[in-house]
Amino acid sequence: MDPDRSEQRRELADLHGWDYAERHQAAIQGWPRTALPPGPLGRVRHELTGRHRGRPFRIFDYVHHGAPGAPWQRIEVCAVALPVRVPYIYIRGHGDDEGDVYAESPDSRFALELLSESVRADLRRYGFTDLVMDRDVLICTSDGGGPGAPESRLEALTELVDRVPADVWARWGQD
Template structure:
């Protein structure tokens, strides 16, 4: 059976752990020592794995899951399991333009129980100050069924504004709302996955 993509990426490429290659190291952003120490401490506390650089972590991801502009770099990656579900957390260091300053966002990706159609979920503010949650994707039937009233309530409860489901992974960045610290964000994302009824996952599985 083919290994889900998130799990394949967790293994990485031992010939080049960074996945950046020589060209990728030209004009590369610096690796922050303080950030590295924070992530190593988290890894030691929870029994997770820390990797300083791992460009292959985002191989094949949809561009909607990451900020616009030139492809950025993956720094300070944590991988492991939370409530039995594989995950990865990392810093995505990027530029809005090729000459712009380096910026950093945190990305958290949690494995889904099955392969599913692509869906982009977003919370859109209205002119009257209210908001509503929308799901967009090539298969609108899956988007509609996934975004039930209970899931909308969970998204608002956790404060998420942007999420992407792509094949076997749920992706959220620190620009997409939700809890600020990585442990709470991971807890919230696994909670969302677990609260989707199993028959919905089974009905839309592409396994």
């Protein structure tokens, strides 16, 4: 257990009126494996949940072994609710202002429409390198680039979701 991490997260929760849970393994139930590091399923620790600019989110530490017998590693995961359920998409960028942004999805038309030039510019501006949209959530880990501080990452992801035109969400939303 990491008492400093627990205290930091509790303070963030108190400051913003969010909820804190020291452990919450069910937080990742049903998530796509591409959203988390490869290897055996890890543990969810120090979870924050709440709303940011009206959008539900969760931030937690994912503690895992990179390989059997390897030491424990920790990454931070941030997940922001999408306005609708969408097809799966994995978005990859170079994390700089120059690099291109790529996407993999069972429906390439969704990827093309979602990644408008303004959304690509925001991905570059924030330095994201790996994002996953699955069903009704946008997921990013600290290994996926972007702002480092939890509040800054949350703000960047929320802004990305808000910048996607409403007609894209309406056209691609699934029941």
